[in-house]
Amino acid sequence: MKTALCDTIGDATRAAEKGALDVARRRWQEGSLFQRGRRNPVWVGRFREDYIAEDGTRKRRKLSIVLGLVRELGKREAQRRLAERLAAINQGRHKPEVMIPFEHFVRERWEPNIFPTLRLSTARKYKHISRSYLFPVLGKVNLAEIGSAEIQSLVSHWSRRLAPYTVLTIRNVLSKIFTTAVRWGSVHVNPVEGVQVPALINRRDRLALKPDEVRRLLAALSEPYRTMVLVAVLSGLRRGELFGLRWKAVDFAEGSITVSESLSAGRAAPVKTRASRRKVFVDCIVLDALQRLRPAQYQPDDYVFTSGRGAPLHVANVQSRVLNPACEQAGIPHVSWHNFRYTYATWANPTNESIKALQAQLGHTDSRLTLSVYTQPMPEAQREIGRKVARVLDPNGPKFGMGDIPVSELIQ
Secondary structure (H helix, E strand, C coil), X not given: CHHHHHHHHHHHHHHHHHHHHHHHHHHCCCCXXXXXXXXXXXXXXXXXXXXXXXXXXXXXXXXXXXXXECCCCCHHHHHHHHHHHHHHHHCCCCCCEECCEHHHHHHHHHHHHHHHHCCHHHHHHHHHHHHHHHHHHHCCCEHHHCCHHHHHHHHHHHHCCCCHHHHHHHHHHHHHHHHHHHHCCCCCCCCXXXXXXXXXXXXXXXXXXXXXXXXXXXXXXXXXXXXXXXXXXXXXXXXHHHHCCEHHHEECCCCEEEECEEEECCEEEECCCCCCCEEEECCHHHHHHHHHHCCCCCCCCCECCECCCCCECCHHHHHHHHHHHHHHHHCCCCCCHHHHHHHHHHHHHHHCCCHHHHHHXXXXXXXXXXXXXXXXXXXXXXXXXXXXXHHXXXXXXXXXXXXXXXXXXXXX
């Protein structure tokens, strides 16, 4: 009986060992190597690889990869490269990728899980980018089959017909999608990393208004839009921060505006960064204008700038129905609310105030953004630099100063 039991155990052990060997044999592979092409032949390696189908089942597919040119690689080197590619599969370290079309991944997985964490305006921008630029060319392609070469080719194509900033935005959205796919284990690497984008060259100069242009614009506006523009120019608030301003945020005694929320697409939301949550100090001209605009009966949570029904103003309507006609009447180019922010930063820069103070007023995380993007040199400031340099060579020459222009004289 003991012998029979030992024989049974031995048979089971041998069967288990045989099963393990079968599994190893099914996983282990050397692949096949062959040449393709006549004029410029290349070494091609072919092997099998597991993947996860769209329904979640594990399947196997046959792959062919180019290992290099025959004139540059010997057969032994090509075999070594193929072995390196197969090492993870043969050693059981290969993690199968998910074979799911790009559009399906974005619509069914990425957007439902990522969009709730974004601001409404950001989610709308990402949705527009994916529908307009990504789905038409990548929608039917499996996520794991999109490589860096394909993306670089698309970027080059877009660069020939789109503005550099638009191409950069498309590239960044695509990178965010693949970064999430890597984090979720759908793909191994982000193919967007290392893709080159065109240099950001501004086709249009950012417009900062001159003091007389602001005066003419204010004269062409009625309330509450006159005060809106005045606050925008003399505070540097972002468009959403301006339209979402509430009376409780205005401290008339301290002379400050506390920025903690922004209005986007008619919805109030917290400001986008920690630096954006700030206190902006303004001049008495701004406080006096707000004081005149404040109704006798109001609630702290009421919006400062409202329609006749008390609702917050609509950005697009104000731009097209009020601001653009006022610009035409004032004889100045059409400007947006962002131009008023540029104007504030440009006017503040020549005053030699601390760049950190200006950064805090604008709510920037990085002072380099304040200097490189939002501030533009005033012509008179540039002339003054020229005079100072010339005086080094000719100390006895005439001296001309810029003079200080009071803010109260700029806005009358």
